[in-house]
Amino acid sequence: VSRGGVSDEIHITGDVAWAQWQYYLATGDEEYLRRYAAPIIIETAKFWVSRVTYNFEKDRYEILKVVPPDESIYERWGLKTIDNSAFTNAIAKWNIMTAIKIYKMFGEKPPEKWVEIADKIYIPFFDEKLKIVLEYDGYNGHLIKQPDVMEMVYPLEYLTDKKEIERNFDYYIEKADRELGHSFFPTIHTIVACRLRRRNQTYKIFSEWNEYFLPPFNVVREILANTEGIVFLTAAAGFLQDIIYGFGGIRILEDGLKIxxxxxxxxxxxxxxxxxxxxKVYRLDIRRENDREIFRLREICNE
Structure with a gap:
């Protein structure tokens, strides 16, 4: 049961698949992959294959009439849906590509059409003037409730070029709506600022968490306008993620941990x-000396 236009917020389908793959990367559990994760990733990929629309004129696949993670499009800006949400299309592309990878891991041949679709899914790169990713086709620079494009950096790892990340970060952080004030802003912005090595800005952004803990029990609220104590479970782990994946710089990748x-x-x-x-069990020690981080990751016994 979804409120408002959230039933069109189909990026969640890809988010579930992404979480399954992350669990496999963290555990290396081949049985879990085969029995649980792989079927979910493949079936969700089938959904995306059925959901794309081929644009003959531009020779690309598009995803039309969706609500992006940034729900302000209908809550504030009067748009029922939009076309080609950057994050939605990116997670769809990832989902199909990962399903193809799983087919190959199991010695099976993926559907040929899937390869073409994954290769040609359209991401609204770039605004020619600003050289940024557009949040969606037709995005006009309005304030945003959620950092969709920054979520393509973390957790999606879709944007990886530092200069590209910097351009998008500097642009979209100024578009954060202080009235709607979503708690995903300190979550995502802190981690991206760490990736960009912006030490001073990192803590300033992280300190915004103080505004989202609602007394007397310090529950996490979704937006600053919420004064009723409604717990926002979606961002409840954001504070901890900032410490682990931001300050700690931990990244779970296919070839192992990156620190x-x-x-x-x-x-x-x-x-x-x-x-x-x-x-395996590891201990990670991090300290700062002369404006440089020195860390040691070592395997320990599982005590």
Missing amino acids: DPLLPENISQLIFKKIFFRN
């Missing part, structure tokens, strides 16, 4: 006593 930490000015040391990863 690229950045500690804010007022934090000189950070320790993760136990990181469980692919049937």
